[in-house]
Amino acid sequence: xxxLAKVKVETTTxxxxxxxxxxxxxxxxxxxxDADYPWFTLSVADAEFPSFITVDLAAAFTDLSIDxxxxxxxxxxxxxxxxxxxxxxxxVADGFTVNLAGPLVVNLxxxxxxxxxxxxxxxxAAPLNGGN
Amino acid sequence: xxxxxxxxxxxxxxxxxxxVVVLEIKGDTVKLGFSAPxxxxxxxxxxxxxxxxxxxxSAVRTASLNNIAFPALEATS
Numbered sequence: 353x354x355x356l357a358k359v360k361v362e363t364t365t366x367x368x369x370x371x372x373x374x375x376x377x378x379x380x381x382x383x384x385x386d387a388d389y390p391w392f393t394l395s396v397a398d399a400e401f402p403s404f405i406t407v408d409l410a411a412a413f414t415d416l417s418i419d420x421x422x423x424x425x426x427x428x429x430x431x432x433x434x435x436x437x438x439x440x441x442x443x444v445a446d447g448f449t450v451n452l453a454g455p456l457v458v459n460l461x462x463x464x465x466x467x468x469x470x471x472x473x474x475x476x477a478a479p480l481n482g483g484n
Numbered sequence: 485x486x487x488x489x490x491x492x493x494x495x496x497x498x499x500x501x502x503x504v505v506v507l508e509i510k511g512d513t514v515k516l517g518f519s520a521p522x523x524x525x526x527x528x529x530x531x532x533x534x535x536x537x538x539x540x541x542s543a544v545r546t547a548s549l550n551n552i553a554f555p556a557l558e559a560t561s
Contacts, residue, residue, distance in 0.1 A: 403543065404543060412557055413557050444542075480557055
């Protein structure tokens with residue numbers, strides 16, 4: 353998975369088609385963090401918590417392969433897998449690390465999102481270059 | 485918690501659409517097979533717990549997003 357071209361995303365309401373692990377909220381606002389591509393914020397609608405900092409994995413990791421099962425792709429109404437935005441949830445408490453084991457897959461067209469837990473043995477706290 | 489004793493190749497029906505079958509018992513390891521609708525998420529318990537924990541550890545208050553300095557990134561291969 354690699355994509356060097358920048359994506360531009362307007363603030364978009366997205367709905368989890370499957371629950372985000374550990375949370376019951378299903379409606380979030382996805383926003384590109386100013387012009388500081390490839391950072392995105394994902395904030396629950398109408399509440400102060402939770403919000404997440406996320407990063408476009410295609411930009412941050414050029415040699416990463418993410419498996420998206422057909423049933424989840426169907427739930428996301430994804431007609432073109434390559435058009436999906438793949439985000440990693442970032443933990444800023446201990447430096448900037450990203451969870452590659454549970455990426456978020458976003459279909460901006462359908463405004464759907466899902467966390468796709470990977471079967472492959474991927475790290476939950478991969479360091480981001482430039483994040484230290 | 486409901487506890488049932490099952491032998492190899494025996495199963496358990498959960499509702500009308502979910503079946504769990506004991507495929508193999510070897511030492512202290514049990515191999516299970518699941519039949520369920522695609523909409524049902526099936527995860528190893530430790531994976532689900534880890535995923536939940538990771539998400540909760542990464543969650544922040546919306547107001548705090550303004551205080552975070554987002555670094556410039558270099559792609560990692």
